[in-house]
Amino acid sequence: AQTVTQSQPEMSVQEAETVTLSCTYDTSESNYYLFWYKQPPSRQMILVIRQEAYKQQNATENRFSVNFQKAAKSFSLKISDSQLGDTAMYFCAFKRGRNAGNMLTFGGGTRLMVKP
Amino acid sequence: GAVVSQHPSWVICKSGTSVKIECRSLDFQATTMFWYRQFPKQSLMLMATSNEGSKATYEQGVEKDKFLINHASLTLSTLTVTSAHPEDSSFYICSARQGEFVNTEAFFGQGTRLTVV
Numbered sequence: 576a577q578t579v580t581q582s583q584p585e586m587s588v589q590e591a592e593t594v595t596l597s598c599t600y601d602t603s604e605s606n607y608y609l610f611w612y613k614q615p616p617s618r619q620m621i622l623v624i625r626q627e628a629y630k631q632q633n634a635t636e637n638r639f640s641v642n643f644q645k646a647a648k649s650f651s652l653k654i655s656d657s658q659l660g661d662t663a664m665y666f667c668a669f670k671r672g673r674n675a676g677n678m679l680t681f682g683g684g685t686r687l688m689v690k691p
Numbered sequence: 692g693a694v695v696s697q698h699p700s701w702v703i704c705k706s707g708t709s710v711k712i713e714c715r716s717l718d719f720q721a722t723t724m725f726w727y728r729q730f731p732k733q734s735l736m737l738m739a740t741s742n743e744g745s746k747a748t749y750e751q752g753v754e755k756d757k758f759l760i761n762h763a764s765l766t767l768s769t770l771t772v773t774s775a776h777p778e779d780s781s782f783y784i785c786s787a788r789q790g791e792f793v794n795t796e797a798f799f800g801q802g803t804r805l806t807v808v
Contacts, residue, residue, distance in 0.1 A: 612799075618782060620735075620799035666734060670797075678725060679786075679797055681734045 577602045577669050581682035588657045589690050595642075596652045596685045598667030607671045609643065609650045610679070615663040623665070626650065657689045693719045695787050697800030704775055704807055712770045712803045714785035720765035721787035725797065726758075729782040738783075741768045775807040 578601045588594035600609070611623040626634045626643050633641050638658075642651045654661055667682040694717040704710045714724055723742055727735040739760050741747045747760035757779075759771040768787075772779055782804050786797040 618729075618784075618802045618804075620784065620786070620802075622796055625796065678737050678740055679735075680737075683734045686732075 577604070577607075577671065577680045579667050579669050579680050579682035581665075581667055581685050583685045584683070585686045585688070587688040587690055588654075590657055590659060592657055593653060593655045594657055594687065596654075596665055596667075596687065598650045598652070598682055600648050600650065600667070600669050600682075602648070602669065602671065604671045607669060609641075610668040610670070611639070611641070611650075611652045612666045612668060612681075613661075613663045614666065614684075615660075620666075624652065654687075659689050659691060661687060662689045663687060693717075693787075693789060693798045695721075695785065695798045695800040697785055697803055699803060700801060701804045702806070704805070706776055706807055707774055709771055709773045710775055710805060712772075712783055712785075712805075714768045714770070714787065714800050716766045716787045716789075716798070719787075719789040721768075721789060722765065724762055724768040724785055724787045726760060726768075726770050727784045727786070729784060729802075731782075735784060738770075772805065775805070777807045780805055780807045 580599045607628045609626045613621045613623050624636045624639050638655045640653045664684045666684050668679045696715045698713045726738045729735050738753045739747045739749045741760050741762040743762050743765050749755045762768040784802045785800045
């Protein structure tokens with residue numbers, strides 16, 4: 576079974592600053608996908624970024640980027656130029672293989688507060 | 692991105708009654724849908740995986756007779772909480788995937804807050 580661990584229950588950052596959220600996972604799979612989801616106060620889950628394990632290049636989406644260290648099984652999320660709208664719960668998630676029927680395993684979440 | 696609509700967004704019911712929650716994929720066919728439960732300030736816990744036209748696969752510890760899941764079409768899955776009790780009060784979220792081996796992204800509904808009184 577896969578496990579996903581987010582060691583930071585809460586974090587805060589000043590607006591316009593950069594913050595990094597940590598995520599580690601444990602798996603024996605070689606083919607898998609990693610995701611970061613954002614859950615704002617509305618509770619709607621929003622995909623922030625995803626990474627295919629077979630790709631060495633770290634994924635980037637505008638102000639969001641990841642540091643994927645496959646050997647260390649680490650998948651951190653960096654948010655640059657933090658904005659007030661980034662305040663939310665962030666969940667790291669793991670999915671094995673490419674089968675659409677494979678479920679997502681979520682970490683415990685990190686509550687991020689962006690301060691003005 | 693694709694849209695998943697969940698209804699209702701919020702429901703209050705009396706203890707002992709049943710509540711049905713719908714999850715619809717609006718602009719794509721969802722071969723697989725997932726139902727999650729989220730307690731306050733906690734992560735999403737998978738309850739069951741629902742495949743169109745077949746019985747749902749429940750996670751360990753989830754009572755299949757209490758949480759009835761029906762996935763009758765490629766665009767609709769329903770979760771019925773039967774004989775609800777206050778401890779069933781929670782936030783329920785569905786997600787759906789488009790096709791097989793094609794798209795690895797899961798699209799989420801907006802969630803349903805269930806309060807049993």
